Amino acid sequence: MIARIIKLYVSLMPVILAGALNMWFCKQPIADRWKRSIDGGRLAWDGRPFFGINKTWKGFFGMMMSGAIMQVLWSIIMKIWPALQTYNFFAPVWTDNLINSAVLGLLLGLTYALWELPNSFLKRRFAIVPGKLGRGPERHFFFVLDQIDSLLGCAWLTYQLTTATWLDCLGIVFLGAFTHVAVNQVLYRCGLRNNPV
Numbered sequence: 001m002i003a004r005i006i007k008l009y010v011s012l013m014p015v016i017l018a019g020a021l022n023m024w025f026c027k028q029p030i031a032d033r034w035k036r037s038i039d040g041g042r043l044a045w046d047g048r049p050f051f052g053i054n055k056t057w058k059g060f061f062g063m064m065m066s067g068a069i070m071q072v073l074w075s076i077i078m079k080i081w082p083a084l085q086t087y088n089f090f091a092p093v094w095t096d097n098l099i100n101s102a103v104l105g106l107l108l109g110l111t112y113a114l115w116e117l118p119n120s121f122l123k124r125r126f127a128i129v130p131g132k133l134g135r136g137p138e139r140h141f142f143f144v145l146d147q148i149d150s151l152l153g154c155a156w157l158t159y160q161l162t163t164a165t166w167l168d169c170l171g172i173v174f175l176g177a178f179t180h181v182a183v184n185q186v187l188y189r190c191g192l193r194n195n196p197v
Contacts, residue, residue: 003087008171009179010087011164014074015108015154016179018066022109023187025062034058038117044124051120052130060113067109068102075101089162104161108154115153119145147177 026035034057039050075095078084085091094104120130123142128134133142154176155169164172 004168004171005175007087007089008168008175010084011089011158012154012172012176014070014105015067015112016183017074018063018070018105018109019112020183020187021066021070022059022062025066026056026059031058031062034061046125048124048127050124051117052124054130055117055120063113064106064109067112068105071101071105071108072098089158089164089168094161108157111153111157112150115150119149144177147180148173151176151180
């Protein structure tokens with residue numbers, strides 16, 4: 001059980017770090033010409049935005065680049081400490097060289113960013129302000145969905161690219177959700193998030 005938990009963290013640590021790096025990047029006054037909403041301000045049939053102002057091209061591409069950077073750095077760390085490779089779902093095929101690592105990081109970052117969009121789309125249909133959870137009974141549903149939306153995508157991609165089982169992927173979602181809450185608390189205290197959840 002402990003070995004499985006270690007394997008989940010070792011395999012997806014670059015994604016966790018990439019999420020934090022991307023939040024920092026989005027707060028910096030660089031590449032701000034990409035700080036435009038993905039939906040371009042267009043409204044859906046209900047008169048509300050498709051995704052809202054928090055889903056920007058800067059954050060979208062930033063997550064891909066952050067994913068690539070962190071995956072490459074993690075690959076270097078694993079070469080220094082080879083024992084980590086035995087706990088990595090993506091080893092050795094996706095981490096045997098820096099180019100493969102960068103491609104894997106881009107794919108994970110892209111998947112992470114894409115799988116957040118349906119959640120944002122759904123929230124706008126409920127007239128929930130971007131970055132908030134709502135106030136009615138839907139609040140609990142969206143709290144859970146906020147923690148697992150991108151994890152579902154990463155679990156799916158892990159299943160497609162590795163020998164991970166559906167049980168491993170379930171572990172990615174559940175363990176990742178608790179980790180997501182903890183990381184959000186840290187980012188909030190560091191001023192990189194506007195709210196703690």
